[in-house]
Amino acid sequence: MLTKPKASVILLSIALIYVSVLIFLPSIFIFYEAFHKGIDVFWNSINQRNFWQATKLTLIVTAITVPINTIFGLCAAWVIGRNQFRGRTLLLSIIDLPFSVSPVVAGLAIVLLYGRNGWLGGLLAGLNIKILFAIPAIVLATAFVTMPFVAREVIPVLEEIGEEQETAARTLGANDWQVFYRVTLPNIRWGLLYGVILTNARALGEFGAVAVVSGSILGKTATLPIFVEQAYKNYQAEAAFGSAAILALIGALTLIFKEILETRTHH
């Protein structure tokens, strides 16, 4: 059947306007605001102790969270994608929970649990371990909100490739590790990579849960997104847009990195 030219033009325009309003215009605006007064102004606005501290903290938290959730996601994907058991769908829903629960709620739960009067807070305080308003709480909050990505991306791939190749590898003498490393991992690599990239992007950008558990102390426990918000609130528009541009840039670089990897290794 032929598509009517008029209808397709209208539909295309709607889609373009929608994407422009949601994605293109805000991105351009951020970079415009950050750089329109020149690179020196941009550099001076972000070159401050609080910004570097926030960047460092964000990178540390991401570097801890992404590997943990990659390993957890792989394990969860294997359990769910390779086994049939009662409560399988329930487990799947539990893994999805961070998608459906507001990050602020998650942050609050961490505060209550590890606070001075919380179930674990008192115990840990006795051992002189500081969780709240420090890196451990920020890692916990970030890990919670980024938990589902890897498992969610890998499970459908695992189900699609099926078990036969793994069984074949075992009949050829491969042990569990060899089966995983030589057969399963190469088969799921794109799903896994995509899951890791999503985890990474979300870990870099998480605001709500981290804002609740970190105390948002500039120069101490503020991550990059929190720095952006605080700077904006304190009428440092240049610093806010400058650091926002950096965050957006990191996100764009991750996607470019993924594209390069895919084109390089794809056959």
Added chain:
Amino acid sequence: MSITVSQVSKKFGNFQALDNINLDVKPGTLVALLGPSGSGKSTLLRTVAGLETPDQGKIKINGRDTTNLDIRKRNIGFVFQHYALFKHLTVRRNISFGLDIRKKSPQAIKQRVNELLELIQLQGFGDRYPSQLSGGQRQRVALARALAVQPEVLLLDEPFGALDAKVRQELRDWLRRLHDEVHLTSIFVTHDREEAMAVADKIVVMNQGRIEQIGTPAEVYDNPANPFVMSFVGEVNILDHTSPLFKRTNRANSASRLFVRPHDLEIFETPQKHHVAAKVQRIVHLGWEIQLELALGDRSVVSAHLNREEFSRLELELGQQVYLEPRQVKYFEQDQLNYHASSTSNQQIAV
């Protein structure tokens, strides 16, 4: 290497997949497990391979008890219906997988892979990926991969099931020739009786988790142990005591059934004594074979197969009156018709 299965049973929930299976596969033979789906043939193969654990019984490969042995240490080659090739590896790397695991020297691996590529007639395809091969080529690569590690036995699970008819036939002839060269003890699973007959030295007919009969292709076809085997290994007309074909034998009793294969019905244009009248109701041309549907006096319909010469000599037409004489029939008692008959009580009578 021999394979011995003794008293093996296996249940999946309430489903009895294998029911006290005893089977002896002599060294160097090619055995077909033949049966309908759900008959337990694949489960039996997977149990021998170590992909399933039997609830009871023992499995020995070359005299060694492998019942609880890890699959990696059984030294078997396994070929899957859907090839199960490693999609991310080239043909060469697929074939060398088992050798890589065993940490053989690169030179030995290269030599072995070249040998196998020649054996499966895919020299020059070593650097392709499985997705660039046809189904028949993929299955040959899967076979080479299984053979690379020099297994003691080769197990094939519906190896031709996913291929189209022509490739299927080529590949099964090739498998037979290969087996004649390497004499590796092999078991293959199929639901296709023609395939089993064409390839196997011995056929194991299975049904509902049990072995119905073990024999050469000729034995199971000419001397089926029971009604199930008779109807599964070839087409058959089953007639009860009210049929004119049965009545003429003076053996008719309500507890028996008469089994006659379509090609064992001889057709005459003029009646002789004892002949049974029938009317040609349908003619199907299958090239070398002509299939007839014939209506008997009691309105029951039997099927008869003739070759082209017979057919053109008789000059048969639709609606024509003909006369039948069975060359060979078999009787089975009613109590055998539950398809679990013992193999001793059948009788063969030339009429």
